[in-house]
Amino acid sequence: MMILADLESAIADEMDSIIVGGLIVLGIAVVWVSGTLKKVSITKQRERTKRELAAYVAEGSMSPEDAKAILSVGENEDVRELVLKRAADGWITPKKAEQMLAAMDKQSAASST
Secondary structure (H helix, E strand, O other): OHHHHHHHHHHHHHHHHHHHHHHHHHHHHHHHHHHHHHHHHHHHHHHHHHHHHHHHHHHOOOOHHHHHHHHHOOHHHHHHHHHHHHHHHOOOOHHHHHHHHHHHHHHHHHHHO
């Protein structure tokens, strides 16, 4: 009977490990799926905005320059945030991050003139 009790205890311990592992995998899967859905939603919304702006330009109620300006809002900020995050994480050197940000500022200034 002692061997049976030890066996039941060992099986119970293994089941606990399997359940915990399964919950961890499930949690990771949920986070991954929700992140993917968010990216899909953002992409879909951006495409819808592009189509709407193209329609406004086509009907003449908006100039192409105004539409381009609207579409470019926030792009540099997203990239700037990513560069700073990668520099903070050590993926790129602070000097390289500074060069990248300076190049972005230069490009932004050139395209706005």
